[in-house]
Amino acid sequence: MNNQKRKICFVVTSHIHYSRSKLVLEMLRDDERIELQIVIGGSAILPNYGDVEDTLQKDGFNHDAKITMNFEGGSHVAMAKTTGIGVSEFATVFDSLKPDIVVIRGDRHEVISPAIAAAYLNIPIAHIEGGDVTGTIDESVRHAVTKFSHIHFATNEEAARRIVRMGEDPRYVFNVGCPAVEYIARNDFQASHELVNRLGVGDVVDIEKPFLMVMNHPVTTETSRNQENTEILLQAVHDLHIPTIWFWPNVDAGTDSISKAIRIFREKRDPHHMRFHKYLPTGEFIGLLKKTICLVGNSSVGIKECSYLGVPVVNVGSRQNRRMRAENVIDAPFDKEQIQGAIRQQIQNGQYPQSTIYYQDGTSKKIADILSTINLYTQKQFCD
Amino acid sequence: MNNQKRKICFVVTSHIHYSRSKLVLEMLRDDERIELQIVIGGSAILPNYGDVEDTLQKDGFNHDAKITMNFEGGSHVAMAKTTGIGVSEFATVFDSLKPDIVVIRGDRHEVISPAIAAAYLNIPIAHIEGGDVTGTIDESVRHAVTKFSHIHFATNEEAARRIVRMGEDPRYVFNVGCPAVEYIARNDFQASHELVNRLGVGDVVDIEKPFLMVMNHPVTTETSRNQENTEILLQAVHDLHIPTIWFWPNVDAGTDSISKAIRIFREKRDPHHMRFHKYLPTGEFIGLLKKTICLVGNSSVGIKECSYLGVPVVNVGSRQNRRMRAENVIDAPFDKEQIQGAIRQQIQNGQYPQSTIYYQDGTSKKIADILSTINLYTQKQFCD
Amino acid sequence: MNNQKRKICFVVTSHIHYSRSKLVLEMLRDDERIELQIVIGGSAILPNYGDVEDTLQKDGFNHDAKITMNFEGGSHVAMAKTTGIGVSEFATVFDSLKPDIVVIRGDRHEVISPAIAAAYLNIPIAHIEGGDVTGTIDESVRHAVTKFSHIHFATNEEAARRIVRMGEDPRYVFNVGCPAVEYIARNDFQASHELVNRLGVGDVVDIEKPFLMVMNHPVTTETSRNQENTEILLQAVHDLHIPTIWFWPNVDAGTDSISKAIRIFREKRDPHHMRFHKYLPTGEFIGLLKKTICLVGNSSVGIKECSYLGVPVVNVGSRQNRRMRAENVIDAPFDKEQIQGAIRQQIQNGQYPQSTIYYQDGTSKKIADILSTINLYTQKQFCD
């Protein structure tokens, strides 16, 4: 009816991405100035990673388009082709939906595709979580996406400063805090022993007693080492004889060798005390985080969400290299003894105090307000 | 035989790109430390834009792969899809050729495709001509490509400074001058009256008498105005009653509306004194540049090549916005009177002195030397 | 509301295809049992070939999706890639629209794409105009599409028989006559001298006096000869000194060499008496057909529409090889004298009586009735 409404198109390309953006999506949906469009695609629609269509519907969202873009095989070529076909597919979708702004988030390889498509269609791009530094190909992708984007929602001060340094217009760079952290701050998530042990495979883990959590993703720039590193991590964790909930890696070059290492380990060692999950509903997952005595691996969850929750983290390897961290993180290389030493140290230390380096009050509201009112522009210009 | 040789893969996606890189290509081909691979694609292989396969062969080069990627229609969607399919195609080719370095040049939309493909395959990227500022989508593409690249050959000091500012490692940023300018400095190109008037369509233009040249490309971020702007430019130039050689636009979103404006103008006005070219061999083209009393339009040739040649240039519109220029350039908006005024002023002024803001001695040799000896790395890291 | 309605998705991939299907589309739109979906794509949305979106809107149709799929360059590779990307794009669209039947028509290369996409999505396919025999790659494509299709609307008895012979279920093969012929039978189309001479380029042609029409498309299986053949045809027609309206070829491998031949001829010979059209509205086009003293070339229009109109036709070369024809057609090879001889013979003969080999009363109604009531099936089975 009211065609004055801004059409804001939010792109969801992974399940965790959806959870981390849920508050923003609710704000946008409920904002009268805005017509919310949702496009789902990438690994968010792969059957092994949880059915995002179902989750969206339960949460009261509709999607306007669905994009099949992931090539099989876990190779670098497959990842590049996924990106390329993604550009082609998002171009068709954006041309049909004609949004005023496209909102993308993060650094995964599925995010460069909508960025390029929107840029060529002269649609302004808002990017959440630019300016961070990490390892892997994500480091290149994240900054390239910044150079295609028009509105920047950094999650911390350092990142905002870096975005400006890259020549972006300071009037369009906002440090609003991390929506994922606000999401856990605003909800009282609890894990259910029953659900955790109904989903996944392996031993039953009593979540009321001490347990470890592991999230270990591939490092795309070191693919030859992913399988070996995973074996080291499996042995280090297993030999501690502490009940463990282990999460399967996300879809990236190298995923298959990590999965293979896990499968072989399970077949050969028949590990006790360990349970393996491909996917848990977000609330359950965060509920678990609050209970674990230590999160091990290389997920950004350890850096961001856990800084606020005060969960002890052993961050392994180069994937989160140089990312800003709170005191809850101890780094370790892929070495069995050093990993075990760091875990023992974290268990001894126990819970850390809450850090707010990634937290601000009202993150999602700020994002929605800015998106609905800011002056839009198309032609980018390097700000010297 | 000697598998110690570095495999350097040079990507050629447009005809002018090839000419501007010819000296570098010769250096690389003749360097014993290097095995040169050439991939052609994009508009370089479209029949209307000159047969690059022929030209390469005449110049003693072979190509290792050929990539068909351009979608028809001149729309934004077509441009985005060209980019996306390009990523997919380059991934296949690089996976087969397995180069040690991929070399790309410039800012056209066909350059982001090989950059992304190489990045995902963990192949180091050398980028020629990063750090410049311009208008159109090229402004975003150029800087995004910088963030994917590992070795940077800037053509001027300002550009080099900007690349470092964007977080690139200063040890990998080199101001080597512009290969295109070195190319014209090192050759004594002459145009042939006979050839110029055998190719193309329209009136015969006597190139020994004063004549104008026009190169007017689409502005992708202002596509709705391309046709009208072209009409203004056509009228402004036509009504001066000076013999004119006009070059068809390159392939970009908006090309079709520019072409349409030219076709309609030709049919309706049957313009005298004007000759229209889709393509001239590079040597002929530069020979013409040396003779013209003024180059009009929005090509980077006016900014770069003409700075060295001292050719008077009327730069029209926003396409070369804020690019560093020598004194040979007068800017004008798309307004008939102002364009005509600027042309008259340039004719009156005549030839300018040579500028070396884009020139260095030995540009191509420096590039070849660096490419064959520099330490290669894959994992990028933002340099604060 | 009424979700019992059958969702019928009609694919329009070229302009002439749209015109030929217009009556069917009207029937489907106005049928209460049916929810009509329209997908446009292929050359139908290329700017040089007439804006099908405009035409649809004027005629009271909406489209549900638009597919950019044509690669530039006119090469065989470009044609294959167009087909491949088309499959990928149609899959996305059909998955979103979820039609009960997909309706496709003809033999052009853009028709195999929706056929494959629909087949893999288990959507029943209705194919109009299967079973005909012709030359070029169309001969293969048409029959392959038959083997993917579930409901067959043949335009003549021979074609219906051939479809059954290929193993299709006779209960799903219908000879309904040609919708294109019904379309001209049901409308009193007239050409306007003013419009014909406002559009296109070249000499004014007085359509109230005798004139020739030429439609000459590429033969994809003989691409090396397309340019030379076009030159022969141009000379043969030009040297007759009869006013001529010449239509640009459609998009196929070889289009560029035909276009090139025409452009060179126009530049060099500055042909009098000739007018060149890229596109005319269908009604105008058929109005012209009724007036021409002879249609020359290799278009199926000469075989189908002209059989009913009794227009004398000189069919040149192999493109319509062995297609069933009425007495209005004389065949000639690409030989100047033989083409001229055949044209002279046809002029002398004058108008032929109406033939109904491609005509039935109520074609479109039959199609709509069958589509809305027939039992649908997915699993095909060779009928021995």
Add this chain to the structure above:
Amino acid sequence: MNNQKRKICFVVTSHIHYSRSKLVLEMLRDDERIELQIVIGGSAILPNYGDVEDTLQKDGFNHDAKITMNFEGGSHVAMAKTTGIGVSEFATVFDSLKPDIVVIRGDRHEVISPAIAAAYLNIPIAHIEGGDVTGTIDESVRHAVTKFSHIHFATNEEAARRIVRMGEDPRYVFNVGCPAVEYIARNDFQASHELVNRLGVGDVVDIEKPFLMVMNHPVTTETSRNQENTEILLQAVHDLHIPTIWFWPNVDAGTDSISKAIRIFREKRDPHHMRFHKYLPTGEFIGLLKKTICLVGNSSVGIKECSYLGVPVVNVGSRQNRRMRAENVIDAPFDKEQIQGAIRQQIQNGQYPQSTIYYQDGTSKKIADILSTINLYTQKQFCD
């Protein structure tokens, strides 16, 4: 050197396809009249399905190109997109390799892609195993490929007759027998207890004692039933308490639901007596076939290879519908009791006599001879 040699390009898109074609490949490689080109792609290069590059190399073959084309997700859309991108990729490869003939085999969805690509490039196509009738989408794909192909190697008389019926030129239709059957007739394959139990997961199966084999692939036209049908089959087989070697399904729409059913069954039931294989080297696999007391499932191996070996087969469901069979096959629907009854009946019956309905002496030699000497043509023509 000798550029008179015919360049024959053999396409390998699955592992089993490679094994079944090995003798032909050896003939072609060793034939002096022929230059053999090999293109690998599709599921043949997916890590979970055995490394075809390794196998080729061990067998003394090189590949000329490798094509990544499979989309992830096991959905119909993924399958259609795989086909589409495959067309695009094969077009690039064939354009580069410029073969005189492309040889393809079978009916899987990866076979239509090279067929279309070759057809648009005017390269004659030789198709092995056309004319058979089956269920699933393969039924459409196989016959569509026939309509694109120029030389037909049927594996049995019925199939040859059907190909001619479809309008193919009888002079180009050859019943040469099945290369896969010749392959097992010409080799004395034996399975190794040690290797069979080192690869795969699950219980150890003593292959010197009676055991069942199961191969159950998805039915693409009945995807909603694949999971349930697999559960039925799992229970039927499991409850017989006979040691069983079960093979994972191949990549097709529906694969994921079959895999899911197997995974859930393994987790919940911890089945004894059962071993699960993703991949076995061909020789081992055929060695096992010779020893099994019954092959259960819907693989064509049961119809073709087992007819010659005399192995008792229980063919379940519609996938091999109406395919010509020898007396060794008993059909059963997806019903627990009927499957169990049929298996018991086959066990009781024991080994069948050898059938030669799919066997001819010298199949591969005939194929190589015809490929190297037959007159080639491009333009197809329906033979009435």
